[in-house]
Amino acid sequence: PPYTERILKEIERIAEDDQVRGVVLAIDSPGGLVADSHRIYKQLVKLREKKPVVVSMGRIAASGGYYIAMGAGPEAKILAEEVTWTGSIGVIIPRYDLSELATKVGVHSDALKTGPLKDSLDPLRPLSDEERKVWDTIIQESLDEFVRVIDEGRASMTEAEVRQVATGQIFTASQAKALKLVDEIGDREDAIELLKKQLSLTDARIIQYE
Numbered sequence: 533p534p535y536t537e538r539i540l541k542e543i544e545r546i547a548e549d550d551q552v553r554g555v556v557l558a559i560d561s562p563g564g565l566v567a568d569s570h571r572i573y574k575q576l577v578k579l580r581e582k583k584p585v586v587v588s589m590g591r592i593a594a595s596g597g598y599y600i601a602m603g604a605g606p607e608a609k610i611l612a613e614e615v616t617w618t619g620s621i622g623v624i625i626p627r628y629d630l631s632e633l634a635t636k637v638g639v640h641s642d643a644l645k646t647g648p649l650k651d652s653l654d655p656l657r658p659l660s661d662e663e664r665k666v667w668d669t670i671i672q673e674s675l676d677e678f679v680r681v682i683d684e685g686r687a688s689m690t691e692a693e694v695r696q697v698a699t700g701q702i703f704t705a706s707q708a709k710a711l712k713l714v715d716e717i718g719d720r721e722d723a724i725e726l727l728k729k730q731l732s733l734t735d736a737r738i739i740q741y742e
Contacts, residue, residue, distance in 0.1 A: 536568045542741045543575045547582050552739070554584045554727045557604055558720060563595025566623065566674050573681065576603025584730055588723035589613065589714065594620035594702060598713070599678060602685030609726060611718040612705040618713060621682070622700035623674040625667060630655045688712045 546552050557576070563569065579585065585604040589612040593601060598618055601610055612618060634640065634656045641656035652663040659667075679698055683691045689712050697703075697711050708714045716722070728736050 533565065533568060536571060539572055540575050543572070543579050546741065547579045552583060553733070553736070554586070554731050555579065556586050556588050556720065556723045556727055557601070558588045558590060558723075559593040559597050559601055560590030561594075561597035561600070562592050563597050563599070563620065565596070566678075569596030569599040570677075570681075572600050573603040576600065577605070579603070580605045580608070584608070584727065586723045586727045586730070587611065588718075588720045589616045589618060589705075590720075591615070592617045594618055595622070599681060602681045604685070606685055606687035609716060609723075610714045611716045611723045611726070612708055612714040613719050614705055614717055616705045616708075616714075617702050618705070618708045619697065619701055619703040621678060621694075621698040623671040623678065624700070625653070625671060627653055627659070628655045629658055631657050686712065688715075 546555060576585065580603065585608050587601045587604045587608060587610040589597075589601070589610065591613075593612070594617060598621060604610070639656060641651070641654050643651040643654060645651050649663060649666060652659070652666065675698065679691065679694050682694045682698075683689065686694070693712065697713065703711065703713065705714065705717055709717060716726075718726075724736075724738060728734070
């Protein structure tokens with residue numbers, strides 16, 4: 533957010549445009565919300581059914597940025613620039629425990645709620661064991677879905693290999709290539725030339741959607 537809806541509409545527009553023969557998916561993003569990443573991914577899955585996609589990673593294509601790259605499909609090539617940072621495969625829910633500070637300044641959480649878990653991310657009190665168990669289940673299921681998407685999107689990787697790199701770590705382009713997270717080291721122009729070759733085009737008009 534706030535660009536998700538615009539991106540979805542652009543992908544749909546591209547899919548319906550008969551003049552567009554293929555797509556270079558340019559990613560320069562540290563990620564974002566799981567739901568938004570998944571919505572863009574699903575729209576790209578529909579796009580790739582109509583047109584071939586090549587992924588071009590810019591400065592950073594991590595977490596949700598990498599998730600979206602999987603929308604290009606298992607047959608698609610992923611190119612990362614020499615200085616690209618990628619990976620960060622995992623799920624995070626930022627939370628701060630300010631309970632000790634609140635006690636020192638005389639602030640106490642006293643939420644009016646309809647259930648014991650309604651305020652489970654309240655920063656003014658510690659997380660209970662029950663609450664931590666609930667959130668651990670949620671993020672684990674989200675991680676499992678992330679792993680599934682990569683497993684389906686990377687024909688060269690097994691699920692075990694995906695889980696091995698799903699530690700939240702950032703990888704350089706050379707590391708990512710060695711781990712099979714990307715296919716080649718190259719920039720946007722290299723991605724365009726690769727797509728032209730796939731489409732058997734000697735010349736092409738390049739349109740950039742923003």
